[in-house]
Amino acid sequence: MTAITASELPPEQTVSPTDELAVAALIGEAYKSGTPVYPIGGGTSLDYGPQPARPGIRLRMNQMNRVLDHPADDLTITVEAGMTLAELNRQLATKRQWLPIDAPESVRATVGGIVATNACGPRRYSHGTIGDYLLGIRAIDGCGEAYAGGGRVVKNAAGYNLPRLMVGSLGTLGVITQATFMVRPLPTHSALVICDLPSFQQAECLLAALGQSRTTPMIVELLAGPALPLCPLPALPDTAAARLVVGFEGSAPEVQGMANVLCDEWQALGANGLTTITGARVDSVWNWLSESPAMLQINVLPSRLVGVLEQVAGILAASPLQAHAGNGVLRIYRLSPPAPLPQKGEGSFTNLIQNMLRPIATAAGGHLTVLATPADVELTPAEIWGPPRPGAALMRSIQQRFDPAGILNPGRFG
Amino acid sequence: MSNTELIRKLRAVLKPENVLSAPSELVVYDCDAFTVERHIPLAVVFPRSAEQVAEVVRACSDHGCPVVARGAGTGLAGGCTPPPNGVVIMLTRMNKILDIRLRDAMALVEPGVLNLQLTNALSGTGYHFAPDPSSQGTATIGGNVATNAGGPHTLKYGVTVNHVAGLEVVLGDGSILQFGPVEDPAALDLARVVCGSEGTLAIVTKIWAKLTKNPQSCRTIRATFASIDDASQAVSQIIAAGMVPAALELMDRGILDAVEAAFAPGVPPEAAAVLIIELDGPEAGLDSLLEQVIALCRNWNPGEILQAKTPAERELLWKCRKMAVGAVGRLSPGYMIQDGVVPRTRLPHVFRRILEIAAKHRVRIVNVAHAGDGNVHPILLLDERDRDLTARAQAASREVLEECIACGGSITAEHGVGTEKIELMEKLFAPADLRAMHRVRQAFDPASQLNPGKKFKAICQ
Numbered sequence: 064m065t066a067i068t069a070s071e072l073p074p075e076q077t078v079s080p081t082d083e084l085a086v087a088a089l090i091g092e093a094y095k096s097g098t099p100v101y102p103i104g105g106g107t108s109l110d111y112g113p114q115p116a117r118p119g120i121r122l123r124m125n126q127m128n129r130v131l132d133h134p135a136d137d138l139t140i141t142v143e144a145g146m147t148l149a150e151l152n153r154q155l156a157t158k159r160q161w162l163p164i165d166a167p168e169s170v171r172a173t174v175g176g177i178v179a180t181n182a183c184g185p186r187r188y189s190h191g192t193i194g195d196y197l198l199g200i201r202a203i204d205g206c207g208e209a210y211a212g213g214g215r216v217v218k219n220a221a222g223y224n225l226p227r228l229m230v231g232s233l234g235t236l237g238v239i240t241q242a243t244f245m246v247r248p249l250p251t252h253s254a255l256v257i258c259d260l261p262s263f264q265q266a267e268c269l270l271a272a273l274g275q276s277r278t279t280p281m282i283v284e285l286l287a288g289p290a291l292p293l294c295p296l297p298a299l300p301d302t303a304a305a306r307l308v309v310g311f312e313g314s315a316p317e318v319q320g321m322a323n324v325l326c327d328e329w330q331a332l333g334a335n336g337l338t339t340i341t342g343a344r345v346d347s348v349w350n351w352l353s354e355s356p357a358m359l360q361i362n363v364l365p366s367r368l369v370g371v372l373e374q375v376a377g378i379l380a381a382s383p384l385q386a387h388a389g390n391g392v393l394r395i396y397r398l399s400p401p402a403p404l405p406q407k408g409e410g411s412f413t414n415l416i417q418n419m420l421r422p423i424a425t426a427a428g429g430h431l432t433v434l435a436t437p438a439d440v441e442l443t444p445a446e447i448w449g450p451p452r453p454g455a456a457l458m459r460s461i462q463q464r465f466d467p468a469g470i471l472n473p474g475r476f477g
Numbered sequence: 478m479s480n481t482e483l484i485r486k487l488r489a490v491l492k493p494e495n496v497l498s499a500p501s502e503l504v505v506y507d508c509d510a511f512t513v514e515r516h517i518p519l520a521v522v523f524p525r526s527a528e529q530v531a532e533v534v535r536a537c538s539d540h541g542c543p544v545v546a547r548g549a550g551t552g553l554a555g556g557c558t559p560p561p562n563g564v565v566i567m568l569t570r571m572n573k574i575l576d577i578r579l580r581d582a583m584a585l586v587e588p589g590v591l592n593l594q595l596t597n598a599l600s601g602t603g604y605h606f607a608p609d610p611s612s613q614g615t616a617t618i619g620g621n622v623a624t625n626a627g628g629p630h631t632l633k634y635g636v637t638v639n640h641v642a643g644l645e646v647v648l649g650d651g652s653i654l655q656f657g658p659v660e661d662p663a664a665l666d667l668a669r670v671v672c673g674s675e676g677t678l679a680i681v682t683k684i685w686a687k688l689t690k691n692p693q694s695c696r697t698i699r700a701t702f703a704s705i706d707d708a709s710q711a712v713s714q715i716i717a718a719g720m721v722p723a724a725l726e727l728m729d730r731g732i733l734d735a736v737e738a739a740f741a742p743g744v745p746p747e748a749a750a751v752l753i754i755e756l757d758g759p760e761a762g763l764d765s766l767l768e769q770v771i772a773l774c775r776n777w778n779p780g781e782i783l784q785a786k787t788p789a790e791r792e793l794l795w796k797c798r799k800m801a802v803g804a805v806g807r808l809s810p811g812y813m814i815q816d817g818v819v820p821r822t823r824l825p826h827v828f829r830r831i832l833e834i835a836a837k838h839r840v841r842i843v844n845v846a847h848a849g850d851g852n853v854h855p856i857l858l859l860d861e862r863d864r865d866l867t868a869r870a871q872a873a874s875r876e877v878l879e880e881c882i883a884c885g886g887s888i889t890a891e892h893g894v895g896t897e898k899i900e901l902m903e904k905l906f907a908p909a910d911l912r913a914m915h916r917v918r919q920a921f922d923p924a925s926q927l928n929p930g931k932k933f934k935a936i937c938q
Contacts, residue, residue, distance in 0.1 A: 136821070218631065227672075320760075362661065457654065
């Protein structure tokens with residue numbers, strides 16, 4: 064990937080606290096001196112957002128990686144924010160449980176970072192995103208004060224939903240120190256049904272039909288362009304415009320039954336060349352679909368997704384494209400041509416974003432976001448996220464109240 | 478501006494027939510379903526659009542008078558009690574389903590649309606709106622959003638916040654904002670923050686509701702137990718086994734007496750408690766899941782285990798549960814329904830404590846519970862004319878909620894804080910937590926124009 068290495072951040076100092084008190088003390092000091100604090104979880108999203116303009120403290124959270132409470136019989140778990148998603152799921156698996164969301168680079172990505180960036184993957188179609196499991200949170204605000212929101216029970220209407228406020232806040236409302244999640248029982252089996260599609264029109268036809276399917280898919284992924292590296296599936300044939308991958312999870316009879324039913328439904332709609340994958344191979348495909356970090360993301364309503372994908376594919380014929388099609392999320396992996404794009408002018412990265420791709424998203428009522436700015440490119444916030452939103456003043460007002468000195472990830476969000 | 482001038486202004490904005498100001502008309506709006514605290518509002522208005530809501534909010538703001546948005550008034554915690562000298566903004570005439578987009582599994586509705594109205598409109602489409610509070614026949618979706626309402630099936634499907642894709646809102650300064658429905662990485666997730674804020678952050682004028690595909694099939698059983706302890710042990714064990722039923726509901730003997738008198742479902746008289754358990758999903762796996770659930774129930778000496786064989790039988794089981802609270806009128810002239818939540822492993826303990834607390838305060842308590850969520854709804858029987866009994870019921874109520882806090886739970890799962898539980902917020906949250914909430918409140922509504930005095934005390938200031 065194009066990740067900027069940690070060494071490219073302003074090299075003021077790096078600290079790796081081991082408990083919340085240390086985080087609070089550090090931010091308290093930073094507040095007094097007006098020193099920026101850049102929290103880092105697994106470092107998988109360092110190239111998301113504008114780069115830090117001011118030197119500051121790199122606050123590495125990966126030493127805070129303990130399970131604090133796992134009352135397994137309650138199906139909840141409380142962990143420190145620096146625990147990785149993979150480690151969390153390894154711990155949960157000992158009780159045949161899991162947090163059923165996915166995020167790229169799960170071996171490095173921390174739960175605090177996933178909350179802060181709202182990272183997600185294919186399973187969001189059925190299981191939702193991390194906010195749907197986040198019951199409670201602790202964080203240190205921009206004055207060095209610890210605060211909590213939510214709780215450790217699965218339903219809670221007391222107080223404002225501060226956990227939801229933290230989701231996608233990119234560290235601007237506090238450094239997350241702990242999170243409590245609702246967890247789910249691990250499914251025992253999974254299966255995939257794969258269909259290569261001669262046209263985008265047929266992709267839309269099959270996707271629309273899923274709404275009335277007798278099956279309950281867990282993931283609905285639409286792939287186009289060249290495959291991402293390490294693809295465990297055969298390459299997309301030249302005759303195909305796109306590939307649909309639908310996944311099921313559950314007991315053995317459930318997944319086998321649903322895979323069969325879906326194949327019948329799709330064949331009735333004229334689909335050919337269906338492949339069903341079961342057993343151990345499913346995991347390799349599933350991981351391949353969820354683990355790669357993308358460069359750009361377009362969010363639209365699901366009904367607009369195929370149209371957007373077709374237009375983007377027309378511009379970026381050599382880029383791997385993957386859509387969480389059931390959710391209207393298109394992920395663009397690397398840009399063609401693979402050689403560095405010119406810094407300025409026609410064909411530059413900025414031109415591609417601003418004049419070619421973002422208009423497609425906007426015309427479809429959606430948003431284009433640059434998730435990873437290439438190392439040799441500098442983008443303004445408007446180029447990364449698009450024009451300021453009508454609610455931007457409200458958002459800034461919230462941020463300012465949690466971080467009056469403007470030291471939490473300054474300049475990196477909004 | 479005098480009150481008379483404000484009312485004249487509101488009439489000019491909304492037309493006179495949409496503004497109530499006569500004392501005899503206003504008295505109807507002096508409380509919601511939490512009847513202990515009442516205030517007569519200054520006026521009650523019926524806008525029909527976000528623009529009209531915004532004009533009302535601005536006029537009231539100019540006049541220095543707070544507003545409270547209200548749907549059907551089914552709230553149980555006093556969230557819609559008019560603030561002193563406040564104006565009630567009724568959203569019940571904003572009751573249109575504006576769009577149903579099955580391809581996007583989404584409906585765009587106005588806040589006054591009834592929960593059941595949306596589900597009925599979806600009949601035959603293969604989709605439904607998942608939040609299903611027992612009041613769904615009368616409660617509005619705007620109210621569901623304000624309280625983050627739940628219901629029996631939220632055990633599997635989640636509460637209202639999980640089913641909101643976007644909102645259009647009016648802020649305290651009269652500005653209109655839209656959050657969603659397309660996910661926006663450039664913005665904080667403010668739609669979800671407004672959910673459950675009980676009208677203190679914004680007035681919701683449109684809701685993009687997520688629709689849920691109907692399950693392919695379901696199984697519904699009713700199991701009776703010799704004690705509430707056995708029934709709650711069975712619940713804890715089902716959850717601990719890693720099963721996620723669609724619903725897992727508990728009723729005790731006290732409420733069963735009322736239900737039996739009202740609907741005659743034929744629960745054996747010796748049963749001290751029943752569980753209603755529903756499993757749903759692909760047909761292929763359901764029977765084996767049901768067997769596992771029944772096997773777990775058998776660890777706790779169940780009496781009768783009855784399976785609904787037809788949709789009509791299932792309807793009856795659910796009717797008994799959803800209408801249970803309404804049937805309480807057969808037991809006493811009044812009642813107070815509580816809403817507490819504990820970790821699921823603590824259910825047996827909390828039910829034991831509820832019995833002790835009832836005895837201590839000499840109050841009769843009957844129980845319904847969304848047991849699978851750890852969400853208890855003890856119903857305290859009272860007669861509002863008997864002040865001593867009412868005071869004892871309030872004391873018992875408070876003690877039950879303090880027990881929920883002591884168990885690591887919360888003072889409300891789905892009814893909200895309103896005015897009723899505002900004192901307990903300081904027991905549940907640390908001062909810094911409340912300050913963090915206050916910051917959110919200040920950012921949305923610096924003048925405390927929207928429903929002041931609700932949710933937590935800091936915003937009373």
